[in-house]
Amino acid sequence: MSEKRKFPNVAELMRPSGYGVQVTLITIAAIAVAVVASMVLVSATGGSPGDALDALYTGSIADTAAWSETLKAATPLLLVALGACISNRAGVFNIGQEGQVLLGAAVAAYVALHLALPGTLVMILSLLAGAIAGGLWSGASAVMHYGRNVNIVVSTLLMSFLAIQVVSFAVTVPWLLQAPRASADSIASSESAQLPPSVRIPGFGEYPALEIGGGLVLSIILTIVLAVLLARSRWGFRLNMLGLNPMAARHAGVRAPFAGGMALALSGAFAGLAGAVILSGQVFRLQPALSNNFGWDGLLVALIARSRPLAAVPVALLFGAFRSGSSFLASTGVPNYLVDIVQALLVLAFVVPPVLAKVKSRGRAEATPPPAEPVPSTPTEPEKVTA
Amino acid sequence: MIGTDEITTIVASSLRLTAPLAFAACGEYLAERAGTQNISVEGMMLGGAFGSVAVASATGSATTGLLAGAIVGLVVGFVHGNLSHRIQINTFVVGLVLNAFVLGLTSFLIAISEFDSNQVAQLSIPGLRDIPIIGPLFEQRWPMYLLLLIIPLTWWLVERSRWGLNLRAIADNPQAADVTGLKVNKLRRQALLYAGLLSGLGGAYLATAEVGSFNMNMTAGRGFIVIAAVIFGAWRLKGTMIGCLVFGFADALRLALPALGFELNSQLLVAAPYLMALLAMMLFASKSREPRALGKPFVRGIT
Numbered sequence: 220m221s222e223k224r225k226f227p228n229v230a231e232l233m234r235p236s237g238y239g240v241q242v243t244l245i246t247i248a249a250i251a252v253a254v255v256a257s258m259v260l261v262s263a264t265g266g267s268p269g270d271a272l273d274a275l276y277t278g279s280i281a282d283t284a285a286w287s288e289t290l291k292a293a294t295p296l297l298l299v300a301l302g303a304c305i306s307n308r309a310g311v312f313n314i315g316q317e318g319q320v321l322l323g324a325a326v327a328a329y330v331a332l333h334l335a336l337p338g339t340l341v342m343i344l345s346l347l348a349g350a351i352a353g354g355l356w357s358g359a360s361a362v363m364h365y366g367r368n369v370n371i372v373v374s375t376l377l378m379s380f381l382a383i384q385v386v387s388f389a390v391t392v393p394w395l396l397q398a399p400r401a402s403a404d405s406i407a408s409s410e411s412a413q414l415p416p417s418v419r420i421p422g423f424g425e426y427p428a429l430e431i432g433g434g435l436v437l438s439i440i441l442t443i444v445l446a447v448l449l450a451r452s453r454w455g456f457r458l459n460m461l462g463l464n465p466m467a468a469r470h471a472g473v474r475a476p477f478a479g480g481m482a483l484a485l486s487g488a489f490a491g492l493a494g495a496v497i498l499s500g501q502v503f504r505l506q507p508a509l510s511n512n513f514g515w516d517g518l519l520v521a522l523i524a525r526s527r528p529l530a531a532v533p534v535a536l537l538f539g540a541f542r543s544g545s546s547f548l549a550s551t552g553v554p555n556y557l558v559d560i561v562q563a564l565l566v567l568a569f570v571v572p573p574v575l576a577k578v579k580s581r582g583r584a585e586a587t588p589p590p591a592e593p594v595p596s597t598p599t600e601p602e603k604v605t606a
Numbered sequence: 607m608i609g610t611d612e613i614t615t616i617v618a619s620s621l622r623l624t625a626p627l628a629f630a631a632c633g634e635y636l637a638e639r640a641g642t643q644n645i646s647v648e649g650m651m652l653g654g655a656f657g658s659v660a661v662a663s664a665t666g667s668a669t670t671g672l673l674a675g676a677i678v679g680l681v682v683g684f685v686h687g688n689l690s691h692r693i694q695i696n697t698f699v700v701g702l703v704l705n706a707f708v709l710g711l712t713s714f715l716i717a718i719s720e721f722d723s724n725q726v727a728q729l730s731i732p733g734l735r736d737i738p739i740i741g742p743l744f745e746q747r748w749p750m751y752l753l754l755l756i757i758p759l760t761w762w763l764v765e766r767s768r769w770g771l772n773l774r775a776i777a778d779n780p781q782a783a784d785v786t787g788l789k790v791n792k793l794r795r796q797a798l799l800y801a802g803l804l805s806g807l808g809g810a811y812l813a814t815a816e817v818g819s820f821n822m823n824m825t826a827g828r829g830f831i832v833i834a835a836v837i838f839g840a841w842r843l844k845g846t847m848i849g850c851l852v853f854g855f856a857d858a859l860r861l862a863l864p865a866l867g868f869e870l871n872s873q874l875l876v877a878a879p880y881l882m883a884l885l886a887m888m889l890f891a892s893k894s895r896e897p898r899a900l901g902k903p904f905v906r907g908i909t
Contacts, residue, residue, distance in 0.1 A: 367888045370900075388873040522699060552718075554714045557714055560707060
């Protein structure tokens with residue numbers, strides 16, 4: 220029962236000829252459709268597509284200050300996406316990042332506010348604590364799956380909502396994380412105290428020059444390490460094998476509960492780290508709204524990047540640009556929710572083409588008699604997108 | 607202390623909070639019995655809520671709005687069905703994207719539109735409605751009584767109709783069902799249409815029957831609670847409906863307790879449905895009634 224076919228890596232499967240070209244063409248067409256559809260929506264609702272594009276540009280990459288905002292938003296997105304790459308590759312689909320981000324931030328805040336050690340050490344420990352918290356939270360889903368056969372997707376989703384309530388609770392309790400009242404007669408707010416400057420992640424550059432947070436540097440380093448490990452290491456190979464064909468992986472000696480559970484825990488750890496980075500690199504104060512859809516959007520980044528860490532970097536930058544640009548949209552009368560629509564359409568534009576190309580080539584393979592030379596057979600795996 | 611008045615109030619608010627869940631849960635229950643698992647219920651409900659308010663405002667008729675909401679849900683179900691059970695994109699990815707899309711689109715549209723408030727009429731039975739505690743049963747917006755029709759219909763469809771037998775077959779062993787000539791993916795798309803219709807109706811009920819207007823992200827995770835209810839009910843209709851009642855009651859308590867002067871942790875009550883669903887999954891997993899091919903895509907040729 221534990222052998223479940225999930226999320227084979229399409230990119231790794233043998234492909235019919237012309238597949239790559241076809242995917243590229245359909246993807247370009249789909250992106251065009253997504254962009255045109257969004258612009259039509261803007262003009263149909265009385266806005267000006269030109270103004271909207273201009274605002275998005277101004278807010279995201281027009282000057283160094285805008286770039287700083289974009290990089291700031293891209294950092295947690297990239298971290299979450301890296302984690303999602305790991306779990307998607309292993310065929311254990313984690314969709315609870317939103318809660319794992321928040322929980323990671325909360326535990327990081329607790330450590331940062333309660334440990335009396337030198338600042339830098341506290342900072343490192345709080346980042347670690349955030350990652351461990353996220354990892355344990357998603358690891359619990361792995362235990363439920365391999366121990367009690369509970370569906371991973373559903374349990375990570377439900378656990379995510381639990382995490383949000385746990386953190387909402389923690390910031391209303393003074394002995395956990397709630398900030399002390401400013402004065403005796405003021406009302407205590409539902410947030411933590413501010414992190415002292417000594418435990419924050421240092422960065423490079425200062426407004427108006429380009430700001431590069433330490434979190435960004437960390438996430439780029441992790442991207443490279445992860446890309447190398449996934450492509451070159453035994454661990455990466457086992458992970459891919461587990462995702463591609465769990466049955467073959469088991470026969471090859473991959474222990475699914477261990478490898479899959481570890482992948483799930485790692486993906487949660489990356490999400491937790493993202494939360495810790497948001498906290499001690501950008502926000503400095505734990506609020507229940509801190510995760511701000513970074514978990515959901517990071518997962519979308521990984522989907523567009525087809526679970527490749529290096530590809531996640533430009534996608535995270537793009538989504539970061541959407542986030543920073545969207546704050547400038549309001550002045551044009553176009554609601555900033557436009558970027559959510561564009562993002563969703565973009566995911567579709569990247570997720571549909573590989574599958575569509577497969578379906579088309581499958582139809583062709585069935586219609587024409589097989590040539591004498593054996594061609595790569597049409598994969599019989601269920602087509603999945605999380606490659 | 608709590609008197610009958612307070613209990614009556616809590617019963618009334620439980621019913622109101624349960625109804626949207628119950629509509630959508632009937633749909634999702636049928637879809638899961640066909641082997642599909644759809645986190646897009648959230649998007650269907652949200653789209654239904656928005657569609658109903660928009661159309662009700664345009665036509666001035668809340669009933670038309672209710673219908674329109676159901677149709678919006680149907681459209682989301684249609685898209686989901688074709689993406690995940692025709693070209694075989696992972697159903698959770700499709701759900702994720704659809705939820706994000708519907709949330710973005712409805713938030714975008716509500717930010718630039720103004721709608722009149724429309725609410726369907728209340729059905730109130732004199733005499734019966736004054737009975738303490740169970741009185742609220744007889745004083746509700748009329749679409750709630752549609753549940754009296756839809757719940758038995760859903761049961762009949764799944765347990766007694768030929769279509770339902772086919773759905774259950776493709777949920778437990780799609781390969782065998784395929785060999786006997788059933789069109790697995792087509793049946794799953796049909797099941798998703800039913801789920802979309804009822805989830806849309808659930809969202810529309812929330813918007814045009816209870817609230818009378820649309821707010822950004824007004825379903826606020828109710829779609830996920832619906833999925834939790836189906837799991838909590840161990841994939842049986844009776845259990846699913848009990849799950850909806852329990853979750854609706856927890857929600858009602860969350861709203862009512864502070865007014866009654868109780869200091870109860872509201873986060874715990876919000877978390878209760880998720881916690882209970884997780885526990886239910888862990889406890890019932892070994893002797894599970896979970897459809898065996900639940901959430902797995904069907905492609906001819908794999909075992």
